[in-house]
Amino acid sequence: MDSSHSTKEAGDIPIPITNPKSKSSKTAPLVVANTKKTAHQPPVSRWKRCLGILDIILRICAIVASLAAATAMGTTDQQLPFFTQFFQFKAEYNDLPSFTFFVIANATAAAYLVLSLPFSIVCIVRPHIIGARLMLLIFDTIAVSLITAAASAAASIVYLAHNGNSNANWVAICQQFDDFCQRVTGAVVASFIAALIFIVLVIVSAVALRRN
Structure with missing residues (x-):
């Protein structure tokens, strides 16, 4: 994954990760963590x-x-x-x-x-x-x-x-x-x-x- 490109989805928070192979940049590619919560109501039986x-x-x-x-x-x-x-x-x-x-x-x-x-x-x-x-x-x-x-x-x-x-x-x-x-x-x-x-x-x- 290239450090200059990252995909984002609605409701997702990008989390930076350090890339040990990159010397020119201190920031690594972004790993997307999905924190979206879906409200789930149990259906009425x-x-x-x-x-x-x-x-x-x-x-x-x-x-x-x-x-x-x-x-x-x-x-x-x-x-x-x-x-x-x-x-x-x-x-x-x-x-x-x-x-x-x-x-x-x-x-x-x-x-x-x-x-x-x-x-x-x-x-x-x-x-x-x-x-x-x-x-x-x-x-x-x-x-x-x-x-x-x-x-x-x-x-x-x-x-x-x-x-x-x-x-x-x-x-x-x-x-x-x-x-x-x-x-x-x-x-x-x-x-x-x-x-x-x-x-x-x-x-x-x-x-x-x-x-x-």
């Missing part, structure tokens, strides 16, 4: 966005299921066409504390799901964020426990309404209150579907956090 989209779809489905369960149970009542002078045969959900707890739990879960939608959208826009995803994981786990407890308590009452219990001298009432039993049974099924969706939401959040 497509599967993380897919997890965020799946999360919000599941939340909408859970809203529908929990609202359907709360509405079906909360509007359930049946009055038999025959009655006596002192008694009127009527069945309502608030006659049983388990059904009342069922309505409150499913309505609370539905309200939480509505409030969680903005955080789910944030997880789609910024899939690498950890705080929002961790918060959703914690509250989804609480909602699973609440919905499962309410659905299980109501299911036990529905079972007794259909089959009764001869040992406890509890008679089955679904032969008379058939419409009432059909509605509460549908509400319990919808609540268990909501609980299953919550379990899937917990798994989705756990996978997203694991990949971070």
